[in-house]
Amino acid sequence: MRVKSVEQVLSSAEGGDGQGRLRRDQGWFDLVVTGVGMVLGTGIFVFTGQVARQMAGPSVAVSFILAAVVCGCAALCYAELASALPVAGSAYTFTYATLGELAAWVIGWALMLELTLSACVVAVGWSGYLQSLLDSAGIHLPAAVSGGDGSFVNLPAVLLILLLVGLLIRGGTLSKGATQVLVAVKVAVVLFVIVVGAFFVKASNYSPFVPPAAPAETASGVHTPLLQALLPGTPSAFGVTGIITAAAMVFVAYIGFDVVATSAEETRRPQRDLPIGLLGSLLIVTVLYVAVSLVLTGMQSYSRLSVEAPVAEAFKAVGHPVVGAVISVGVVVGLVTVCMVSIRGQSRVLLAMSRDRLLPPAFATVHPRYATPHRSLMALGVVMAVLSGFVDIGVLADLVNIGTLFAFVLVSVGVIVLRRTRPDLPRPFRVPLVPLLPGISFAACLYLMVNLSLLTWLTFAIWLAAGLLLYVAYGRRRSVFARQPASPVPSTADIRTDTPVTAVGSAVGAAAARES
Numbered sequence: 001m002r003v004k005s006v007e008q009v010l011s012s013a014e015g016g017d018g019q020g021r022l023r024r025d026q027g028w029f030d031l032v033v034t035g036v037g038m039v040l041g042t043g044i045f046v047f048t049g050q051v052a053r054q055m056a057g058p059s060v061a062v063s064f065i066l067a068a069v070v071c072g073c074a075a076l077c078y079a080e081l082a083s084a085l086p087v088a089g090s091a092y093t094f095t096y097a098t099l100g101e102l103a104a105w106v107i108g109w110a111l112m113l114e115l116t117l118s119a120c121v122v123a124v125g126w127s128g129y130l131q132s133l134l135d136s137a138g139i140h141l142p143a144a145v146s147g148g149d150g151s152f153v154n155l156p157a158v159l160l161i162l163l164l165v166g167l168l169i170r171g172g173t174l175s176k177g178a179t180q181v182l183v184a185v186k187v188a189v190v191l192f193v194i195v196v197g198a199f200f201v202k203a204s205n206y207s208p209f210v211p212p213a214a215p216a217e218t219a220s221g222v223h224t225p226l227l228q229a230l231l232p233g234t235p236s237a238f239g240v241t242g243i244i245t246a247a248a249m250v251f252v253a254y255i256g257f258d259v260v261a262t263s264a265e266e267t268r269r270p271q272r273d274l275p276i277g278l279l280g281s282l283l284i285v286t287v288l289y290v291a292v293s294l295v296l297t298g299m300q301s302y303s304r305l306s307v308e309a310p311v312a313e314a315f316k317a318v319g320h321p322v323v324g325a326v327i328s329v330g331v332v333v334g335l336v337t338v339c340m341v342s343i344r345g346q347s348r349v350l351l352a353m354s355r356d357r358l359l360p361p362a363f364a365t366v367h368p369r370y371a372t373p374h375r376s377l378m379a380l381g382v383v384m385a386v387l388s389g390f391v392d393i394g395v396l397a398d399l400v401n402i403g404t405l406f407a408f409v410l411v412s413v414g415v416i417v418l419r420r421t422r423p424d425l426p427r428p429f430r431v432p433l434v435p436l437l438p439g440i441s442f443a444a445c446l447y448l449m450v451n452l453s454l455l456t457w458l459t460f461a462i463w464l465a466a467g468l469l470l471y472v473a474y475g476r477r478r479s480v481f482a483r484q485p486a487s488p489v490p491s492t493a494d495i496r497t498d499t500p501v502t503a504v505g506s507a508v509g510a511a512a513a514r515e516s
Contacts, residue, residue, distance in 0.1 A: 001100040002481045004356070006425055009085050009097050022088065022351075023171070023371035026266045028273035028280070030176060034263060035281020037183040037337035038256035038345075040288065041122070044190060045331060047253045048293045049310020055237050056246035057211040058297040061290050063246035068286040070247070071254045073441035074408040075282050076431045077415045079275035082261040083429040084418075086270030089352025090261040090345070091407040096356070098414035098421070105475060107410050108353045109467035113460075114403030115259075115346035116384060119161070119339050121400065123388040126335040127156035133328055147389075158389035164340045165381035168347070171372040175340075182337045187288070189330025193311060193323070194291045200318045201298030211302075213239030222455040227447075229454060248448050253289065255404045256338070257282050258411075259345035271428030343384065347376040357482075358475035402452050402460050405445045412442040 052060040081094040089096075092111060096104035127147055134141065147154025167175050216237035237245070260277045267273045296305070299314045306313035312324035351373040354364035367374040415431055415438045431437055476482065 001102065002479070003098070003100045004096040004104075004481070006085065006097055006422060009087050009093060022266045022366060022373075024266055024268050025176075026263050026273070027268055028276040030180075031260050031263060031267065031273055031277025032280045032284070033180050033183050034341055034344075035257045035260045035277055036187065036284055037179055038259045038341040039254055039281060039285045040183075040186055040190070041253075041256075041334055041338045044253065044289055044292055045309070045311045045327065047250050048289075048296050049305040049313075050307045051246045051249050052293065052297050052302045052310075053305045053307060055216070055242045055249065057208070057238060057242075057302040058206045058294075059210045059243050060246055060250070060297065060302075061293045063243050063250055064253075064286065064289045064293055066244070066247035067251040067254060068282065068289075070441070070444040071251060071257070072279070072282060073437045074412060074445065075257060075278045077408075077411050077438050077441055078258055078261050079278045079429045080415055080427055080431045081411060081418070082264045082274040082278070083271045084425055084427050086264040086267060086274065087352070088262060088265040088348040090258060090264070090349065091411050092349055093352055094414045095410050098417040099410065101356075101358075101479060101481065102471070103410065105353075105358055105471045106464060106467065107407055108349060108358070109464065109471075110403040110406050110460075111349045112346065113463055114400050114407070115342050115349065116380070116387070117403075118256075118400045119342035119346065119384050120157075120388040120391075122335050122339040122342065123157040123160050123384070124154060126160060126332060126339065127154050127388075129328060129332045129335065130156055133325075133332060136325070153389045155389070158385045160336070160339060161343070161385045161388055162381055164336075164343055165377050165384075168340070168344055169367065169370060169372055169374045169377050171367075171370045179337060179340060182333055182340075186330055186334035186337060189326060189333070190288050190292065192326060192330075194288075194295050196320075196323065197295040197299055197315070201295060203298075205298050205301050210240070210243065211238040213237070213241060216242075216245070222458070223453045225451045226454055226457055227450040230450075248451055250289075251448055252401050254282070254285065255401060256341070257285075258404065258407060259341050262345040262348040265348070275429040343377070343380060346380055347373050350376040350380065355480075357478045357480045358471070399456060399459060399463070402449060402456055405449045406460075408445040409442055409449070412438040412445065 048060060051063065052058065056063050078090075082090075085093060085097060087093050089108070090111070092104055092108035095107045124147065131141060131146060141155070143150060144152045145155035147157060167178060214237050257278060260281060261274065263277075264270050264274055267277075292311070296310060296314055300317050304317075309324075312321075312327050315321065315323040315327075350359065350363050351366075353359045354361055354376070363373070363376045363379060365375050366372065416435045418425065419434055
């Protein structure tokens with residue numbers, strides 16, 4: 001239950017341990033690009049058709065808005081904590097300063113699962129889309145390296161991971177420029193779909209906008225949602241209930257904006273830029289999701305939408321199959337940014353945990369020239385390359401969702417706790433209506449978690465149990481706070497909200513030196 005003080009959190013970003021510090025070269029625009037690059041993935045081309053056909057009909061647009069509102073509550077919580085504690089680690093760091101070391105370890109371990117698997121799943125998906133495009137051009141990879149049945153290794157996925165790790169180690173203008181170009185291409189493809197598709201919208205396809213309620217299909221066995229196993233019943237599709245159920249399903253399409261908070265330590269003006277990055281990226285993605293869903297359900301009746309490739313099939317239905325090729329290019333480019341941002345976010349979580357000695361401190365070293373956590377990135381590159389190249393990780397994809405939602409739950413609680421334990425802490429951004437909005441975020445995320453399958457919960461429990469064993473065997477005794485209590489530190493009551501974090505860290509470091 002050791003809680004890391006706010007002052008210790010801020011001072012840890014200053015490289016006083018001799019391992020170096022990250023370079024503050026990110027502005028609000030870079031953070032918005034990061035958020036959009038992570039969130040805007042295949043979900044916009046898949047979830048719309050699947051959920052419209054099976055759950056909500058044309059009213060899937062309302063479901064996207066409801067999911068965005070709930071996700072916005074979590075984003076507000078992240079914005080307050082990230083602006084007050086602008087240090088690498090995101091939910092891990094926030095939890096360490098509010099709920100204590102054990103809870104921080106659990107959430108850090110969950111984030112490692114989420115971001116690692118996210119990068120691997122995306123790399124494997126990207127490999128499939130790339131090979132599909134190459135096949136269309138008459139270029140065929142050898143079966144042994146294609147990642148399909150009977151292959152030895154998924155070579156494209158491995159090469160993508162290694163290339164992105166090298167780019168992220170280099171850092172600076174090179175990685176920022178590559179991210180901006182890739183995100184721009186992805187957004188352009190989405191806008192192309194919206195503008196071109198709008199010419200083929202028929203008002204009759206919107207009737208009825210909210211189809212009448214009907215019984216929904218249910219899963220069985222280990223794929224049964226936890227809530228359904230606890231409270232047996234027949235769920236309904238369509239109608240008002242279908243809209244709400246669909247909102248829970250499409251919530252997954254928004255997951256990823258929290259990675260913006262992992263860049264807190266590299267942001268020039270975190271008190272201003274982090275809230276803009278978190279909320280701005282969420283707003284942009286919401287507008288695009290709603291627009292695509294309205295265009296898609298207007299082009300083709302929701303009952304005839306394809307579940308696997310709804311956008312491409314809708315354009316084929318109106319006599320424009322060539323648009324499918326454009327969409328495939330957008331998906332290939334878009335998945336690269338998702339994979340890149342996942343690796344980057346994971347390296348910052350590993351950096352923060354290693355600084356606190358909960359993991360080997362070698363991973364906390366920052367490159368003297370590039371100012372990036374190169375050792376963390378190299379270690380992650382090896383692990384991710386092996387997983388994406390040699391392991392069938394399709395069955396583990398749902399673990400990405402439960403890890404993210406678990407982080408949202410603890411961050412929502414952390415806002416309320418820190419308001420009570422440190423009311424004097426300067427908060428450049430404040431969540432309105434506390435504890436109501438954090439409470440809504442907590443309840444909504446918990447509801448989504450219990451709607452995941454029993455298999456997902458069982459696998460997640462095994463992962464957490466393995467993490468707790470590692471904590472007991474290594475982190476608990478080697479933590480920087482294991483043998484000595486924290487030194488007295490000056491209060492932050494008189495620190496202005498526009499005081500640079502470097503100045504705060506320097507003041508705390510000087511105070512600690514005087515204590516010694």
